[in-house]
Amino acid sequence: MIRFGQKYRHFAHNSGCACHNPALAQLSDRMTLDLSRRGFIAGVTTSIAALGLPGFASAQAPSPAAKPTFFTNLRLFDGTGTALRGNVQILVTGSRIAAVDTGNNSAPTDATVIDCGGRVLMPGLIDAHWHSMFAALPVNILLGADAGAINLAASAEAQRTLLRGFTTVRDLGGPAFALKQAIDEGLVAGPRIYPSGAMITATGGHGDLRPLTELPRTSARLSLAEQSGGAAIADSPDEVRLRVREQLMQGASQIKLVAGGGVSSPRAPLDMTTFSEPELRAGIEAAADRGTYVAVHAYAPQAIQRAITAGAQCIEHAHLMDEATAKIIADTGTWLSIQPFLSDADTGVLTGPSRVASLQVFAGTDNAYKLAIKHKLKTAFGSDMLFSAAHAARQGIMLSHLDRWYAAPEILKMATSGNAELLNLSGTRNPYPGRLGVIAKDAYADLLVVDGDPTADIAVIADPAKNLRLVMKDGRVHKNTL
């Protein structure tokens, strides 16, 4: 029996990016091995439905939208502008928005009419840095549970993620391929997932958390991490290419490379630069050959600059960047995917070298956002919650943290059409090639109906259980308390 609760809160020790916690690395290993044995990952192109699993059975499960849905009596935040628009109605047919009607037309005769009571209708939110498999799962349970149980728990969290209004997530590490497929096939409820698969790192770098008993590495003795793909370790351009191609073969929509040190890796403090430029370049070229891009984990200026020189199109974190680095990010049009970590409340309390690093991150957050604004960086919002159902539930609170630097409409725009622009970097590997993050004709029908005005007070988003009255994803209603 998997239980979530307060007693596990102290295991939530993410800061910045805790996807490289030793316990998590072991977990990834276990899960991916177990999944591989069952043929899930090897058979990623096989329909999960074809395995004979039953479909939705719960009361909350949506049914396919057989009839059109017509939303009336609403104020529209369309994801692109900053003001609310009145005198508009939305028609959804199948999984898409069929019309944004300003002609005061009557509903199609076969449509389900939803009167929004004058409330705000807006696009579903997008989290650009999420870990679908690890966000809500306490470490001790992750380490002890059967892989099937872990997948079921991640599936339950996926539904909660969706009900918080996040209809799409970009997954920056973890074996989420099977969960993504199950969601896409309607077996379980959850957000659209843009998966990266295993994060790829150099020996001794952030992400290599092998016990020292597994050293030295020899070609005949791969570590558990390397066998499983939970964390892929690479020490030459050729090895990076191999690992990148392995993730893409499993269905990765983008690649995550680890270029520098991190918070939760005692052997790799934040100042450390790990991959060489030729190694980064090899991974970036391998991704580009298959039509997509690399997101590079880097906090410090040197690692960020090297990644950009090698051709990285997105930097994750960057909390320690300086002015010169911000200018390079701006001049190259590189994306900044940063998380508004302010204090232990966002991460749990860390100890030892990780405590030192987390304080460095908290101290850098304000400066990094100010530089992003000053240099007009293409900035994405992500929450990077890990290891705790209580912290995962703060996804909307993390978004509301942005009010220190941005007006509410700007925050909403960043978390909808702005993040969608970043997702489009996946190019021909984009698993959801329609428009996301906007309310517009032909866009995916991912939308929310909200109590209160989030364009005036972003805190509305921080309490989704109370304020989100309707959640629709892919044209299906997952919550409706109107």
Ligand SMILES: [Zn+2]
């Ligand atoms: Zn992360």
Ligand SMILES: [Zn+2]
């Ligand atoms: Zn990271």
